[in-house]
Amino acid sequence: MASEVGDDGVLFTDHTRMTQRGTWNGVVHLDGEEVLISGVPRTKDRSWGTRQVGPQPATNRPFTLPQVFWLWAPLHFKNRFTHFGLHEYADGRRWFETALVLEPLSDAEVPWGKYGMRECHNPRYELEWEPGTREMRSASLSFYDPVEGETHIKLEKLYTFRMRGVGYNHPYWNHASVHGDHETGRESIVLADFDPSDLTGLHLQTVVKAHTGERTGIGVPEQVLLGDQAPTGLKGIFDGYQP
Numbered sequence: 099m100a101s102e103v104g105d106d107g108v109l110f111t112d113h114t115r116m117t118q119r120g121t122w123n124g125v126v127h128l129d130g131e132e133v134l135i136s137g138v139p140r141t142k143d144r145s146w147g148t149r150q151v152g153p154q155p156a157t158n159r160p161f162t163l164p165q166v167f168w169l170w171a172p173l174h175f176k177n178r179f180t181h182f183g184l185h186e187y188a189d190g191r192r193w194f195e196t197a198l199v200l201e202p203l204s205d206a207e208v209p210w211g212k213y214g215m216r217e218c219h220n221p222r223y224e225l226e227w228e229p230g231t232r233e234m235r236s237a238s239l240s241f242y243d244p245v246e247g248e249t250h251i252k253l254e255k256l257y258t259f260r261m262r263g264v265g266y267n268h269p270y271w272n273h274a275s276v277h278g279d280h281e282t283g284r285e286s287i288v289l290a291d292f293d294p295s296d297l298t299g300l301h302l303q304t305v306v307k308a309h310t311g312e313r314t315g316i317g318v319p320e321q322v323l324l325g326d327q328a329p330t331g332l333k334g335i336f337d338g339y340q341p
Contacts, residue, residue, distance in 0.1 A: 108125040112132065115145040117172055119200065139174040139316055160319045163335060165325030169223060171239060173251065173308045173317035174186055177202060180251065180310075182221055182239050190329040197221040197241035201248075217278035218243045232323045232332065233258055233295040233303055253319060255304040260292070263321075269298055295336050300324065 122140040125132040142154075156296040173179065181198040201214030216307055218241040226236045236255040263285075265271045271283065301322050308315040326333055 112147050114147055115143065115183075117144075117181065118142040119172065119174065119202075127222055135160040141318060143172075163325060166322050167327050167329075167330075168323075169319065170321075171241065171253070171319035173315050175308065175310065175313040175315035180249075180311065182223075182241070182251075184221060184223075186327070186329070188326040188328060190327075195221050195306075199243055199245075203279040216244060218249070227322040227330075228294075230338035231341070232300060232321075232338060233294060233302060234319070236319065237306075239320065241328075249310060251308055251310040253304075253308055253317070256307060257306045258289075259305060259318070260289075260299045261302045261303060262298050267298045295338055297336055300336055 118141070120140055120142075122135050122138045124135050126135065138270065165188050167184075169184055169186075171180075171182040173182075179200040179202075181196065184195040186192050186194055197198060197218040197220075213297050219243045220240075222240045224238040224250075225234050227233065228235045234253070236253055239253065241249055241252040243249045262268050265273050271277075301320075302319045303318045306317055306319060308317050323330075323332060325335055331339060331341075
């Protein structure tokens, strides 16, 4: 659960997140082509609660520039999962943080129990940027595991997925927008031509290869970075990183 209250005491965000791990099996059909999927590592995320999506009611609150720093990283290491997430203010203070290590569930365990899950402490990160963007080139995540001690994970970027493709900040298909009972559509964008400073494409998931100790895994760190962020050197609303 995560809640944020503005400087004027008004609740800004209050939501709960549920994340499931496992594997995907099935078939994807696209333009007459079938892509078979078997045993592919997966993360399924659900969240609900109070958020600023859709049309907002008029208020007398003064206008403020947006500031969001969200870093969320579910990672698969075959026989182990790790979970990392945090929200930070512009000065680096955190209003939400979590770090978990999870073992796979056996068939006998209830999925909503805490079997195989342990809470870790002192989550930290280092980000290396693609020049002129707010997109990671590589990253390091660290936390203290009460069983295995200090844990360090290196993330190696494979490619970027822009969450605009599933509705986040899309100029037409944005979440909570109303289109009647039935409407479908499709959009195709040449990713190499997409402006990395376009506000509709700043919500990202980066497919990465992950390394920790002798383990190698895969994951999809998610980031939403708007506004200044002193610890990472970001300035402006959506300006790219400049050394």
